Amino acid sequence: MQLIQRLFREHPESVGESYLEHLFQASYFGVRMLAAGLACLLHAVLPCVFKTTGRTAISELHTKMVLHRAKHRD
Structure with missing residues (x-):
C-alpha cells in the first residue's frame, strides 16, 4: 500500500x-506544450506563421503553474 501511496498520491x-x-x-x-x-x-519552416505562439504558451x-503553487502554499 505504501508503494501505491508513493507512486500515485x-x-x-x-x-x-x-x-x-x-x-x-x-x-x-502536456497537450498545450505539444501544440506549442x-x-x-511550423514556424521554423515558415517564419511568417506562429510568431509568438511558443513564447505565449x-x-x-x-x-x-507558479500561481497555482503559490496559492497552495498560502
Missing part, C-alpha cells in the same frame, strides 16, 4: 491536488 498531494486533479492538470500542460511545439516547428503555462 505523494507528488499530487505535495502540490495541493488529488490524483485526478493532477492527471487533468498535467494532461492539459508543433507551432514552433510558455508564459501562460509558467504563470498558471
